[in-house]
Amino acid sequence: MEVEGLSYPPSGEVRVRRLSEEDDLTPAFRLMMSLDYGVPEEAVTALFPSPSAVQARVKMGLVSVYVAEADGDGEPVGVAVVISTPQSYNRDQRVVALVGVRPGHRRRGVGTTLLRAVIEDSRREGVKKLVAQVPVQNKASAALFLKNDFRFESYLRDAYGMGRDSYVMALRLGGDGA
Numbered sequence: 001m002e003v004e005g006l007s008y009p010p011s012g013e014v015r016v017r018r019l020s021e022e023d024d025l026t027p028a029f030r031l032m033m034s035l036d037y038g039v040p041e042e043a044v045t046a047l048f049p050s051p052s053a054v055q056a057r058v059k060m061g062l063v064s065v066y067v068a069e070a071d072g073d074g075e076p077v078g079v080a081v082v083i084s085t086p087q088s089y090n091r092d093q094r095v096v097a098l099v100g101v102r103p104g105h106r107r108r109g110v111g112t113t114l115l116r117a118v119i120e121d122s123r124r125e126g127v128k129k130l131v132a133q134v135p136v137q138n139k140a141s142a143a144l145f146l147k148n149d150f151r152f153e154s155y156l157r158d159a160y161g162m163g164r165d166s167y168v169m170a171l172r173l174g175g176d177g178a
């Protein structure tokens with residue numbers, strides 16, 4: 001975890017920080033839960049039931065939380081959460097579980113800055129592939145990932161219940177990751 005606490009180059013007035021186990025995750029959690037990802041709320045709460053559950057996973061190295069911060073009220077303007085699933089504990093693959101930006105701060109590169117930080121860290125830490133599940137209706141999400149070099153990899157029918165399909169988008173980071 002050599003990059004914990006590192007600040008990334010600013011995007012305008014925004015800086016991205018990867019939270020350490022010492023950080024208070026509550027503001028990031030609040031933002032995570034306030035956004036609409038185009039998936040059923042239960043899908044989000046099943047993955048992230050509470051700040052303490054997320055904190056425990058950060059401590060175990062199973063989850064990384066990135067926040068985009070601007071000078072202001074101290075609340076993050078953006079958040080990204082990345083999962084190292086148990087199957088990928090060999091470091092080959094991580095899942096970008098969510099990227100979210102406060103409505104008033106969108107289309108200014110915050111999502112891109114968060115995603116770039118995730119990509120940069122993952123590459124440096126030997127990850128070979130990043131994947132993300134994107135609901136087909138969420139055009140902004142697909143566009144964000146496409147703009148950051150992710151490509152459509154597969155299609156999951158009824159991923160979030162009947163008629164709620166999603167794409168799997170992926171970015172290979174080098175090496176021979178499957």
Ligand SMILES: CC(C)(COP(=O)(O)OP(=O)(O)OC[C@H]1O[C@@H](n2cnc3c(N)ncnc32)[C@H](O)[C@@H]1OP(=O)(O)O)[C@@H](O)C(=O)NCCC(=O)NCCS
Nearest residue numbers: 037098099100101106107108109110111112140141143144
């Ligand atoms: C998706 C989301 C994270 C994008 O954040 P953002 O900070 O606005 O993204 P950026 O400003 O970095 O945009 C990068 C590119 O993504 C695409 N994009 C972003 N929002 C878009 C939208 N509403 N419609 C179409 N394309 C969009 C554009 O190509 C954009 O580049 P451009 O502004 O130069 O045209 C934000 O809209 C959001 O939080 N949505 C709700 C949560 C969500 O659906 N998250 C999806 C991932 S889990």
